[in-house]
Amino acid sequence: MKTLNCQQIADAVCSLTEACGALTPSCAAAMKAACEKESNENAKFALETLLKNADVAKERGLPVCQDTGMAVVFVKLGQDVHIEGGTLFEAVNEGVRRGYSKHGYRASVLDPVTRVNTRDNTPAVLHIELTEGDKLEIAFMPKGFGSENMSRLFMLTPSEGIEGVKRSVIEAVKAAGSNPCPPIVVGVGIGGTAEKAMLTAKEQLLREVGAPSGDEILAALETELLSEINALGIGAQGFSGDTTAFAVHIGKYPTHISALPVAVNIQCNAVRVAKTAL
Amino acid sequence: MDWKRVNAPFDRNELASLRAGDRVLLSGTIYTARDAAHKRLFEGIASKAELPVPLDGQAIYYVGACFKDGRPISAGPTTAMRMDKYAPSLYDNGLAASIGKGDRGEAVYGAIKRNGGVYFAAIGGAGATYADCIKHSELIAYPELGTEAIYKFCIEDFPLIVAVDRNGGSVYGTAK
Numbered sequence: 001m002k003t004l005n006c007q008q009i010a011d012a013v014c015s016l017t018e019a020c021g022a023l024t025p026s027c028a029a030a031m032k033a034a035c036e037k038e039s040n041e042n043a044k045f046a047l048e049t050l051l052k053n054a055d056v057a058k059e060r061g062l063p064v065c066q067d068t069g070m071a072v073v074f075v076k077l078g079q080d081v082h083i084e085g086g087t088l089f090e091a092v093n094e095g096v097r098r099g100y101s102k103h104g105y106r107a108s109v110l111d112p113v114t115r116v117n118t119r120d121n122t123p124a125v126l127h128i129e130l131t132e133g134d135k136l137e138i139a140f141m142p143k144g145f146g147s148e149n150m151s152r153l154f155m156l157t158p159s160e161g162i163e164g165v166k167r168s169v170i171e172a173v174k175a176a177g178s179n180p181c182p183p184i185v186v187g188v189g190i191g192g193t194a195e196k197a198m199l200t201a202k203e204q205l206l207r208e209v210g211a212p213s214g215d216e217i218l219a220a221l222e223t224e225l226l227s228e229i230n231a232l233g234i235g236a237q238g239f240s241g242d243t244t245a246f247a248v249h250i251g252k253y254p255t256h257i258s259a260l261p262v263a264v265n266i267q268c269n270a271v272r273v274a275k276t277a278l
Numbered sequence: 279m280d281w282k283r284v285n286a287p288f289d290r291n292e293l294a295s296l297r298a299g300d301r302v303l304l305s306g307t308i309y310t311a312r313d314a315a316h317k318r319l320f321e322g323i324a325s326k327a328e329l330p331v332p333l334d335g336q337a338i339y340y341v342g343a344c345f346k347d348g349r350p351i352s353a354g355p356t357t358a359m360r361m362d363k364y365a366p367s368l369y370d371n372g373l374a375a376s377i378g379k380g381d382r383g384e385a386v387y388g389a390i391k392r393n394g395g396v397y398f399a400a401i402g403g404a405g406a407t408y409a410d411c412i413k414h415s416e417l418i419a420y421p422e423l424g425t426e427a428i429y430k431f432c433i434e435d436f437p438l439i440v441a442v443d444r445n446g447g448s449v450y451g452t453a454k
Binding site for chain 1: 279299301314341342343344345346347351352353354356357359379380381399401402403404405406407409410423424425426437439449450451
């Protein structure tokens with residue numbers, strides 16, 4: 001049994017918010033590769049601007065993008081961990097509150113009905129998974145909403161099969177068009193219930209950009225869909241071009257005999273993720 | 279490709295020469311407004327109220343910046359499509375340019391054409407770069423909206439691309 005204090009957890013989350021200041025290395029590498037091979041002049045201009053921007057942000061300690069997101073926090077909580085001094089949710093929110101205010105990250109969260117801003121970017125969206133052991137693992141994803149707004153859920157019938165899955169992903173990317181700040185990473189969740197499919201899609205965005213699924217069939221589907229998506233020609237910022245998506249990441253979960261849920265959750269060109277373990 | 283230097287607020291004749299795909303370095307004074315501020319400006323126009331900002335010949339930047347110690351530290355564009363409901367009314371009342379990211383709906387293309395306006399695309403995701411070009415910022419209206427308040431930015435060499443020109447020319451191909 002390990003005891004963790006809420007203060008420790010809040011401190012850890014506060015440090016993780018610094019993810020807003022840099023692209024992940026795999027995102028930066030994918031962007032550089034896309035820029036080098038881009039044949040469309042306007043798309044190349046966009047990619048060059050984004051690469052320079054990442055350097056400016058890093059050198060000057062500035063947020064890469066002003067949309068420092070809604071804080072999506074994934075916790076893997078070992079069953080042998082005891083948390084004292086408050087609740088995990090309060091600790092995570094305290095970390096977000098402190099991190100965002102310390103760095104001047106944007107307070108983007110508000111009441112959906114009254115539209116009154118909470119002013120400190122809380123609450124976070126917290127996903128907790130219970131695991132074996134006595135570790136608490138935290139992944140922090142500041143999720144921008146230009147891309148989040150383009151999420152789609154398709155409740156297909158089993159007869160639509162894998163062809164239906166492919167059609168749905170392509171439809172979602174086409175409909176998103178220039179809006180989610182392409183090049184994007186396309187998170188796909190197949191199966192489960194409606195909410196499980198969407199959560200599975202979002203979890204795929206935690207992967208390193210371009211890291212293939214461990215499942216052979218899904219990995220092949222990822223490659224096939226990526227080439228179909230890039231053939232759409234939407235391109236960086238929607239200016240047309242060779243790279244509409246850096247990667248397609250697919251996950252799955254068993255589903256009901258009556259169903260074939262497909263969720264699409266899109267990540268913009270600024271992939272910002274940080275992880276730690278206590 | 280060469281950069282064209284343009285100043286805001288605009289001389290309409292100068293704007294007339296801009297074509298989709300032109301790279302522009304914009305300097306001068308612009309106003310910020312995104313979803314919540316647009317709703318208020320739109321309602322203000324509809325009820326013939328006095329607006330807190332001038333529109334004639336001006337540029338509105340769709341942005342909600344990150345601020346630290348009162349200074350913008352990241353200020354890239356937000357999705358323009360969400361302002362499509364309000365933009366035609368603003369163009370019809372004197373607005374010369376909007377700055378955002380992503381394609382616009384037909385009604386906005388129509389408003390740009392009939393008013394000889396322009397829509398500039400800034401590069402979405404390049405927040406640090408744009409903040410670096412803001413030399414001065416001043417809160418103008420709606421402070422209760424937080425980052426969605428209207429600010430006046432004095433900018434130098436904002437790197438933009440003409441995304442929709444007065445003839446309806448556009449840099450968006452298959453994207454909608």
